[in-house]
Amino acid sequence: MHQKLFSALDRFVILSSKHQEELSKLVKRQELPKNAVLQELGxxxxxxxxxxxxxxxxxxxQDxxxxxAWFGFAGDFVSSFYSFVSRKPSPEKIVTISDCKLISISYETLQFLYEKDIIWNKLxxxxTERYYMECQERILSLQSMSAAERYDNVLDRRPDILKKVKLGHLASYLGMAQANLSRLRSTWQNRQRINN
Structure with missing residues (x-):
């Protein structure tokens, strides 16, 4: 029933059928339409x-x-992680930009699992370590890469991103004006045509 979730978790820790069954009873599946608010700011x-x-x-x-701030795609774990861990107000709002199917677990349930079995703690x-590395990579890209390098980096990691998100949202994520991203996109497409 939660096979996609278990496959994603297997990248970190292989769960036994007993652990899978235990988790299945504690998570909640939900379907949300496009433009639904998953997390309110504050x-x-x-x-x-x-x-x-x-x-x-x-x-x-900002002003x-x-x-x-970020995108979450199929196969990703998402939350306002700062708020989730610190128990402080969320500095961000999370919205669906397409119809979504989600599997959710509450903070309290996760703490219960952490106390119950070391495997959940390890997971x-x-x-969390993976999320931290992704945050560091994002900070480094914004501080050390040119706009063109940031765009290339995103396309290397997720070639289909412009089929899933609006150009303006991607420009904002990359820290540039939409007009600049449009120029970069044209240059990138021309390079692809020349190389093929």
């Missing part, structure tokens, strides 16, 4: 979600301008 994040299908976007505001640690 509210404490109480759920960790696995994206079975669809795409979500995290937003924060009343909407900025994309939580490994997922």
């Amino acid at each position: 509210e404490t994040s109480n759920y960790l979600h696995f994206v079975e299908e669809g795409t979500v976007r995290a937003i924060y505001y 009343s301008k909407e900025i994309t 939580g640690r490994l997922i």
Whole structure:
């Protein structure tokens, strides 16, 4: 029933059928339409979600301008992680940008699992370490890469991204104006045509 979730977790820790059954009883499946709010800005994040299908976007505001902090795609674990871990208000709002199927677990349930069995503790640690590395890579890309390098990097990691997100949202995520991203995109497409 939760095969996509178990396959994603197997990248970190192979769960026994007993552990899979235990987790299945504790998680909640939900389907949300496009433009649904998964996490409100300023509210404490109480759920960790696995994206079975669809795409979500995290937003924060700077001088009343909407900025994309990150995207979550099928196979990703998403939450306002800072809020989820610290139990402080979320600095970001999370919205669905397509119809989504999610599997969610509450903060309280996760703490219960951590106390119950070391395997859940290990799994939580490994997922947190992965999230930390991705955050560091994002910070380094914004600080040390040119706009063109950031765009190339995103396309290397997720070639289909422009089929899933709006150009303006991607530009915001990459820290550039939409017009600049449009130029980079044209240059990239021309390079692809020349190389093929």
